[in-house]
Amino acid sequence: MRTTYHVVVIGGGSTGAALVHDLVLRGFKVTLVERGELTSGTAGRHHGLLHSGGRYAVNDQESAIECIEENIILRKIAPGSFEENDGLFVAITDEDVAYLDKFLAGCETCHIPTRVLTAAQVKRLEPHINPQVKLAVQVPDATMDCWRLPMRFFATAKHNGADIRPYNEVIGMLITAGTVTGVRVRSHVTGQEYDLKADIVVNATGAWAEKVSEMAHARVPVKPTPGVMVAVRGRWCNMVINRLNKPSDGDIIVPQRGLSVIGTTSWTVEDPDRLGLPEDHVRRMFEKGGELIPAVKHAPMRAAWAAARPLIAEGGAQEGRELPRTFKCFDHKVRDGIEGLVTISGGKGTTMRAMAEATANVVCDKLGLDIPCRTKEVVLLPYWAYYQ
Amino acid sequence: MNQHGRFGPTRPITLKILRYKPGFIDPPRYDTFQVQADPLMTVLDALEEIKATADSTLLYRHSCHHASCGTCGMKVNGREQLACVARLVDEGTDEVVVEPLGSAPLVADLVVDMTPFALHMAPSGMALVRDSEFMPEAERPAGVERYTRYEDCIECNICLSACPVANTNPGFIGPAGLAAAYRALVTGERPAAEVFAYVDHDDGVWRCHSAMECSAVCPSDVQPGHKIMALRRELVAYKVKRFFKRG
Ligand SMILES: Cc1cc2nc3c(=O)[nH]c(=O)nc-3n(C[C@H](O)[C@H](O)[C@H](O)COP(=O)(O)OP(=O)(O)OC[C@H]3O[C@@H](n4cnc5c(N)ncnc54)[C@H](O)[C@@H]3O)c2cc1C
């Protein structure tokens, strides 16, 4: 089925990637504009964990269920894209051990498969683990390549007819009588400005969502909430190593290629373009990471950087990690009386496909269409097909 | 020491950046910007700061910020590097010149077109994921048949930019594509006959002059030059074997 409707998607992160893929499969004419390189916002530089959901199984079960479902789907539609070595939640202290029952109960509720391992077993699997380890729980975590996974969605969407325009920044909205009818774009390649007409505009700019929605005088309660990550040389584990406890700083080590990436921290900023890199956060990654795998404390640093979570602060009072991790799709007709504009924000790299499905459903509803989503079944093209 | 996250004192550094936007900033020119660099500030950090505070139209490629995606290859003081791990103060100069890679068509500012590179890489047949050789003594958990990891090559195009042969022969597969073909051969990802058909011609494995610039600049320990030599040896052995089989 081919519709004559044109949807403009703003933002070429993982959410935008999955969304253009979904929309072209449903027959829409789609144009995506991204101000920089594709995935140059948060999506390309996150921690690289394909979540099993274990991290959220106690405090945020809605997110945990989304994660395990999408974890399974992504492995199916993007085969050969992950380091599929599973993950461990390791208990180092007695306090960690005390968290075990809650953790296992949460995982069971969310249908996350677990296997409890003794200290001796853990040491045989991961020789560099802190020798104080008391026990661990195996879960289906994996490592993702934050550039190449979204690129598979972009590649497939492009081959299905999507017009994908990196280096094109939205600098304004076209508004006629309370309806968004398109966007004003500046090409950073030619320096020229142009208008792009649309039946629906989707704001998929993550931590920038508030900035962009303000162009249409619409409001989105997104708080840019950065975190610091540190990559050290050497692959000090093959599995993803998480701390068996409430989410906190530096409690995950994601191995990737020949590196080990320690993350992360959490604070809030006003401007997603000015995150900075707090020195104490960088040092804390070595300290906290060292509690899981002592060797990372002395491993040479390859890189330290920050990325901004687009967390939804609907409730107002919540801070940092307390903010819910699930995504929200805002129809600005309902929220602000502005027609033609939808915002999708929040979520995770792991849930990119589900976020796109929910958003494309809203787009269909707004246009009075009933077209089923096909992204759970369609196997994605290789990432390099983007250039063919 | 900045090795473990200590930032230390800052010093002013001038970045001299090549600017080009077809039909707009044309011919190319250099713009200069100043930043206060601490010992950890990378070229990419500086570009991000300049973009956020001084010139929002500055264009460069970047994604992962930790030397794993391969998008931010550029020339820093004339040498091909990943901007995300090239530390400004390590350059040792008060002015740091930043230019696009030389091996691919220029799109704008520091952005080059990766299409020709991808077209040389894709047919190599190398898979993204390989067996992990780290900690061979480690046992595997139930359900994990083999420990895997991503291939080293991050497809940054840096080796082609540094390769004297690739710069004068646009048809040359180039170090990264040949190294990838070697990986596809040794992992058995692709039948030997197909790999050799891909590399055994004038623009393939025989074009390389063993300048080894590629191995010197590769930021991801691929050692492409050494892999090209190994590929040649495999190819010769394969031909000899085939010759005697025929006879
Ligand atoms: C520290 C940290 C660690 C994380 N770790 C993980 C993890 O391990 N696993 C996981 O699954 N998730 C992780 N996440 C979450 C995940 O990274 C994000 O939820 C996800 O990447 C968001 O993608 P997005 O496409 O919504 O946003 P983004 O990737 O930020 O995309 C928005 C895009 O919009 C563009 N844009 C902004 N303004 C404009 C404009 N005016 N015109 C055009 N384009 C514009 C930006 O350049 C950007 O590319 C982590 C997040 C953080 C912060």
Ligand code: SF4
């Ligand atoms: S071989 Fe090395 S330099 Fe060449 S593209 Fe791959 S990672 Fe980059």
